[in-house]
Each structure stands twice: as structure tokens, then as C-alpha cells.
Amino acid sequence: MKINERYYPLLATLAVLALLYGYGIAEHRAFSDTYVLGALLTDNAFLIITAVGMTFVILSGGIDLSVGSMIAFVGVLMAELVTGFGMHPLVAVVISIAVGTLFGAFMGVIIAKFDIQPFIITLAGMFFLRGMCFLINLDSVPIDHPFVADFSGFKIPLPGRGWISAAALLMLITVIAGVVIAHYTRFGRNVYAIGGDRQSAELLGIPVQGTIIRVYTLSGFFSALAGVVFAFYTASAYPLAAVGVELDAIAAVVIGGTLLTGGMGFVVGTFFGGIIMGVIQTLIAFDGSLNSWWTKIMIGALLFGFIVLQRLITRSFSGMRAGAG
């Protein structure tokens, strides 16, 4: 049987991952150790959590530029709540995530109700949140609390020298939740429909506005959660943290095989996309002789490749559509 063409980008992502990982193992003996895998999952946890939210946004045909600032803002807010107000970190987590989710919902309402380009609204959100960070705190502050230490100390050992950290575990749960929401709920399918053809979705009776609001709410939630993981992972908060992470997240989504124009893609692809970016970074670190900026060059090259690939795959039927109308 013919493989469904919807899976081509995902297969390409997996092929790239296998190739890169295989190259790593062939070049560096240590690469096959589970330590590398565990580190990949932990170091990229916040990025992948953000990218899961971004996947929904991009699937719906939108973009969310506020997620990087959101990560910094949540970190700074949490640090203030824990150190300034003496709250338990868990309470601070709940409050911060609630604030982040509400802010996402707020952007979603503006985008949906006023029918404004998500690019411009989330750009405003990006500046606003980054500014808010400095309103709370100008400097890097440590988040000192036994709970944070416990979080970093949590380890599920893997065979070999590696382990799965709490951050990695949270990330894996997020990915699974994302897959379920995208694939097994009407909301998830409606997101695909809106990204595929918004006008048709409207005529098919899909609640377009409500779905778009929920998409940005979800992205707000996931990026706030990523902010929590990032703050715990670094045990500190810094107003200039996570600058440009929104672009890394978009890159992870696209390398993961999601169509940048929306309507096609998989949450699990985003996971692999994030891991690919991590593997490239690790490879360059292992090599030692290469400048770390080579990561950006590699990711840029991959993005070129994936976007052209997507175009080739979707050309047959988007072309047909253009011909019909």
C-alpha cells in the first residue's frame, strides 16, 4: 500500500534524526551512551514544551512570537513570588502558569475578535512581556528553595550512565498530551481544519473564533510551563533569558514536519524537531573545533531543506486548489 502523503514530512524528520544520531555514534564512541540521550531530553525540555504549544498555533495558520518573553517573564514572576513574597514554589508555579495562560487567552481574543494578524499581536505581546520582566526585576536572581533542589535532584536512571530528569519527564508528558489533544479531540481536528482552509472551515460549521482563542490560550499555557521548567532547570530568573526562543520553537516545529502555512503536521514531529536541534548542538560540542554558531548554520540549512520539501509535497494538491479557484 502507498504510504499516506501526510506522513512524508514526518518520515523526512525521522530520517534526518537517524542520520545525525548515526553520524554522532560513528564519529564519537561516547555518543551512543544514554547519558547523551538524557542530556538531550533535559537540555531541550523547555524548548520542546514551548514548541508543542507553537505546533498548535502554526497548525491553525498563525504564529506566536511572545513565547520567548513569556518564558523569561514566568521565571522572573516566580522568582519574585518565591523570594519576595516567600511563597512555596508550587503555589508560585500555579499562579505563574495561570497568568501566562490568561495572557495567551487575551492575545487570542484580540486575534480572533478583531481579526488581526497574529504576527503583530504576538509581537506586541513579546515586547510587553519582556518589558514587564524588567518592571519586576532588573537583574538575574537565584531561585533558592529546597523544592527547586529536589526538582533538579529527581532522576529516573536509564541503562548506561544516563537518566531522565524531572524536566525531561514533564516534557515527555507534555508531548503525549499534545499528541492526544491534536489527534483525538474535536478541538484538535478543528485546528487542522482552520489551518487548512479557514473559509471552508467556517462554512463547515466549525467555531473558528473560539478555536483560535483556545489555540493561543494553549500556547500561553505551554510557554508558561516551559518558563517554569526553564527557571527550575537554571535555578534562577533573568529578564533577558530565552531571547529568541520563539524562533527556535518555530524552527523545531518546521523541522518537525509541520507546514508553516498550517493545516498539516504532527505534534510528535515537533518533539523530533526539537531533538534534532539538540543533536546538532551536541555534535558541534563533541567536535570541539567548531564554533558554536555552526549550530545556527546547520539549523538554517535544515530549515531551507524542510521548507522546500514541504512545498514539493503539498504542491500537488495546493496547486490543484489554486487551479480550481
Next chain:
Amino acid sequence: MSEKTQSVLSVRGAGKFFPGVKALQDVDFDLRSGEIHALLGENGAGKSTLIKVITGVHPRDAGTVLLDGQEIHPNHPGDAQALGISTVYQEVNLVPTLSVAENLMLERQTLKFGFISWKKTESDAKAALETLGLDIDVNRPLGSYSVAIQQLVAIARAVALDARVLILDEPTASLDAEEIRTLFRIMGELRAKGLGIVFVTHFLDQVYAITDRITVLRNGRLVGTFVTKELAQIDLINHMLGRELAEVSSHRHQDESNFTGKGRQIQIKNLGKKRVLEPVTLDLSGGEIVGLAGLLGSGRTELSELIFGAKKADSGLVFLDGEPVMLRSPRHAIRSGFGLCPEDRKQDGIVAELSVRENIMLALQGRRGWLRPIARAEQQKTADEMIKALGIATPDSEKPVGQLSGGNQQKVILARWLVSKPIFLILDEPTRGIDVGAHADIIKLIKELCDGGLALLVASSELEEIVAFADRVAVMRDRQKVSELTGAEITQDRIIEAIAR
């Protein structure tokens, strides 16, 4: 049919008014269950307005709509769907990136514990398609199937919603003959199941092939409802066009020798495109006006677009003085000295935000290339000349074109082509939607242009107009050229006959 005379949908005295336009006035329409009812009329006759009033896209301003004898007031297509009135549009309104199954089942997926059960959803989708005799892999993206299959999937979705009334708005526009047969078979089956089907089309042979009754609209008013078998095609065309078959004397096309050899020669040889236009051959020479007659959808606009390179032809060539012309894109056509005033000037012709001057200069600048800008003073001079010559009513050359009236917008487009001194100009419906005064101006202009050595191809559904100015008339029907009339042959009678034949 005779025993099933019960109306499932009935419209009484429907009216819809837009500012300055009575789009629909006092229209009655009856649809019986178990019939296929053609809704016919030229552009602007009110077909789509009537459909939009029935389906709740537009609230009606007068009259009543009854479904099974109950008055209904749908506010949007979703309401109408819930009531049992489903519509399938010419452009497939489904999501191409989703699978066939999902398109059929969106918002209707079977849920188990709040999550979608894909197994049940897919088997439901398969079952819905089987009722139409369609056996395809429902897991593949909808967009990977032909437009015909997409159209059938749209119909399957519409029917699966327990529809009583199915409205098909030009479903055959992009289908080939084989696909149309499949569609007709399915329409026949749905009719046998007791659905009332409204069928909008421009293809008269299809009307005679499948429909039971015909309702004709013209200028927003009801012309009449007829039993298909009892209405001769020529009468139908007369109803649609509403022409008195009186002879309008014409003054141009007597001395044919006058223009032969005088200007450039343009030969169109076997120009065609699959599904769009059967190969057409047509010769024109400078100083000659060739009319392109035919009903809407007959291929008039398509021929214009192929010549201009706006659509790529699969076959055929266009020669200018014996040399083949590259028709890869409008840019190439413009470089060769071709021009096209499109039918839908809002969408394809003017750039509403740009000023009159900028709009006039567009084609000329395009022809020179962007590296050699035209000096502002020269632009100003040319624009002012054109405004004066064509009598464009605008306070100054800097007013955005979007703020002018339709007739003046049309003149701006004409001006655009005139300044680029074209060899061959195609005017598609040059007088549509403009007032009577401007109409006369434009006809006069067309004649003057031609006397200046320009070759003109004018597509129009206004037969009077074509008879008045054309030296030759090519008659299009069902996407092919069916006849060519010259000189004294050009009468409204002869054109209508050629369309009907």
C-alpha cells in the same frame, strides 16, 4: 413526476436590495421533492442572490421562504443546513489538507469518553461515501483527489446531514465529461430518494440532460418556470438574454476589404487547455473588431485569458505577423503588445488604492521594465491627456481609482492599455456594470481605437453591443468556438441560433 407535486421548498415574492441595486425582486420559486430544478440566468440575473437568500447568507428584504410549508429564517448557512438545506459550491468548500474521512465527519466525529474514535469515524465516512457509490481511501488527504471527487465528497457531506434540499451551485464548472456523468448518475439517485435538487449551471446541454424543470431569472426578476421537455433551447436562450429578435442595423461591417493587410496580423491557432477550453483558431488583423459572443461559461473569458497568458495553454500558439508569441505570462504578452481589460475589474484590473495616474502608467511601466522609471512629469502629462481624451470624471489624477464610479474605472483601464500603444487589445465585458452614458462613451471609444489600426477582441454577453460594433463575431458555446459570422451575417438572430445549435 406528476404524482409528486408537493413543494418541499417554496419561495414567494422574495426581494433583496443592496444600496442602489435591486438584486432580487418579487421572485417566486418552487422546488418539489424528487425533482432536479435548473436555476438559470446570465451574470447578475439574481441566481446567487436567490440561493444566498434561501441559505441565509443574506437576510431577505421581502417575501417568504417556506420549507415543508413552514416559514424559515436562517441566519447563516449552518442554520439552513440544520433545517435540511445543504449547499455545494462551485469551489469545493472543504479542507484539502485534511483526510477525506475528516472532511466528511468534522464536528460530527464519534466520541468515546470525550475522545475521537477514529475507527467508528472512518467507517461512518466510508458508509457516507458508499451511498454515492464512491470507493476511495478515506485516509488520504482530500487535496490529493481530483476536483470531481472532492465535489462528490462535498455532496456526500451535504447529503449525510439529512438534507431535504440540495443546492448545487455550478458543480460541473471544473469537471470533465466522464466526471459529469458520474455526478449526474448520483444526482439521479438522490432525486429517486426524494431529494429536491436545485442545479445552477451555465451549460444548457446539461440542463436538458438532467433537469425536470427550469426557472429563469433575469435582472433580479423571475422570467418564468418551465418544464424542461417542453421548452425549446432557442426559447430558453431568448428567455435568458431577454432579447427582442429585432434587427439592429449595423454600420461597420460592410466593406471587409478596408482593413485587410492594413495592420498587424494576429493568428490564434488551436489555442486550448484541458478542462478549460477546446482548441480555438481565430485570426484578427489591425483595424478590425472581432466580437466574442456566447453565454456565460461558454469559454469567452477563458479564451481571453489564454491569449493573454493569464492562464497557461496546453496546446496551440498565437502568431503575430507570422512569428509565434511567447505566452508564458501576462508580462510576456504585454511585451508583445497585447493588452487585456478583464471582466472583473475590481479583482483583476484596477489597483484600487493607487491613484488614477499610477493605474494608467502601470502597463507602460511594466513594458519598459522597472529599471527604467518614467519621469514624474511625463507620467503627469500622459495621465492628464488620457483623463481628458477619455473624459474620465475625476477631480485630479491623484485620486485613488477605488473612489471612482464603475464606468470611470473601466475608462482608466482602457487608458492604461492605450498609453502602452498595444497592437492587440482584448476587452472582456467592457460595459458590465456601468451606467448608460459611460456605456455609449466606451462603445464610441472602441470604434475609434480600431480605426487607429488596433486589433480588438471584445467579449460581451450584450448581443446588441456586439452587433453594433463587430466586423466579425466568433460564437462560443460549451468551451469551444462553434461558429464565425462576418459582415451581413452578424445579427442577433444568427448569434442566438449559433449559440443554441
